[in-house]
């Protein structure tokens with residue numbers, strides 16, 4: 001319920017700032033009407049600080065500020081275990097065209113800037129997040145969800161984790177953390 005609300009709220013805020021999304025209407029607390037897109041089978045991950053798999057892969061301590069935001073892609077394919085993939089490989093095997101990938105990359109960076117600002121105004125650091133795009137009437141739009149399930153969100157002062165890592169790392173207080181994020185989202 002909280003994720004549904006948050007994702008819809010964030011998508012509406014992004015729309016207002018020129019990011020096309022799948023959002024149409026919240027039907028009730030658990031259901032949302034969205035545009036029926038053809039999902040581009042990529043997990044698009046944007047990072048502002050090192051954390052999780054990035055920290056492990058490159059040996060960079062969690063929380064280290066990155067000098068520029070980074071983007072990486074995983075090919076959404078359960079049988080293959082969602083392998084990491086680069087832009088040339090994406091184009092070579094026909095997952096997306098060069099133009100589509102350019103749109104996805106530019107949109108992802110813009111979404112990052114807008115969300116970073118949105119969250120820091122609420123004393124939350126946007127560490128990293130995963131988004132997915134879909135094709136709708138030949139346009140690439142933001143789809144899937146944006147929530148503490150798909151973003152790493154840290155309290156700006158205490159660095160307390162307010163996202164799914166509370167569940168993944170067995171830290172407890174999952175629901176409280178999600179409620180806290182929602183409270184801060186609507187505080188302004």
Ligand code: UDP
Pocket residue numbers: 043045051052053054128129130149150151152164
């Ligand atoms: N993420 C996600 N779904 C996935 C993988 C990652 O939403 O299947 C998000 C995750 O919540 C984090 C970001 O993408 O905000 C980067 O995750 P990472 O690659 O560090 O993977 P993890 O450490 O979670 O395995």
